[in-house]
Amino acid sequence: MRRLAVTAALGLTASTLLGGCGFETRQQAAAIVNGHVIHEADVQETAKQLKAAKFDTAESIVVTGLIAAPLLDEALASTGGFQPDASYASALAAISNPTETTKAFVFAATVLQQEQVPPAVEAKYQAAVKSADVSVNPKFGSFVTTAGPVFFALGPATPSWIKPSQATSPAPTAPAAP
Numbered sequence: 313m314r315r316l317a318v319t320a321a322l323g324l325t326a327s328t329l330l331g332g333c334g335f336e337t338r339q340q341a342a343a344i345v346n347g348h349v350i351h352e353a354d355v356q357e358t359a360k361q362l363k364a365a366k367f368d369t370a371e372s373i374v375v376t377g378l379i380a381a382p383l384l385d386e387a388l389a390s391t392g393g394f395q396p397d398a399s400y401a402s403a404l405a406a407i408s409n410p411t412e413t414t415k416a417f418v419f420a421a422t423v424l425q426q427e428q429v430p431p432a433v434e435a436k437y438q439a440a441v442k443s444a445d446v447s448v449n450p451k452f453g454s455f456v457t458t459a460g461p462v463f464f465a466l467g468p469a470t471p472s473w474i475k476p477s478q479a480t481s482p483a484p485t486a487p488a489a490p
Contacts, residue, residue, distance in 0.1 A: 342375045343448045343455075350378045352449065354413040361414045365406040372466050375452045377420040378413065380462060383444060384423050387437035391430065394419060424461055438463050 342352045355374050362369045388394050400422040404410055410418070423429065429437075441463040446455045453466035 341447075341449060342371075342452055343379050343446060345379050345382055346445050348382060350375065350413075352451075354378075354411070357411055358414045358417050361407050361410055362417070364408065365403075367403070367406070372452050374417055375448070376462065376464075376466055377417040377424075379444075379446060379448075379455070379464070380424065380441075381416040381420040383440040384420055384437055386440050387433050388423070390436065391433060394423065397422065397426075399425070429461075434460070 340352055341349045342355045343350045355371050355378065358374050358378075359369055359371045362374070385394065400418060403418045403422065404415065407414060407418075438460070442457060446464075448455050448466060453468055456465050456467040457463060458465050
């Protein structure tokens with residue numbers, strides 16, 4: 313009986329420690345897309361690199377691009393993948409020593425700004441957005457599907473336990489007697 317209690321206690325301790333690691337990772341994540349963690353530090357570094365290159369981009373926009381990047385890559389796979397163009401090369405040339413995360417953001421921004429995205433690729437991307445398992449750190453908003461070209465936005469995050477109050481209009485008052 314004692315051996316069973318010790319085993320149970322060790323199992324509970326191990327699961328708590330392992331579960332804590334996952335919690336810490338989720339806390340440091342700006343977003344998680346289909347199990348891939350986008351770290352907040354990477355978002356900050358990308359925003360910093362973009363700002364230094366005179367592409368002043370808010371961190372929430374960086375998160376949006378980094379959520380879109382793997383979904384776009386998946387949609388483009390059937391066409392042979394992304395073929396870098398002059399705008400992509402020009403943007404990267406302006407950034408001193410871009411990180412892989414910064415390159416992913418520039419890739420997403422370049423593809424989303426192209427006006428000649430084949431309809432089949434757009435349809436695959438839209439389907440990937442709809443089926444994606446995306447969680448976003450509330451600091452950056454919440455994942456909301458929308459119309460194209462990005463097909464999602466990071467909307468305002470309102471925790472489910474906060475209910476908007478019903479605005480009541482003040483009761484009319486009688487005019488003061490002269």
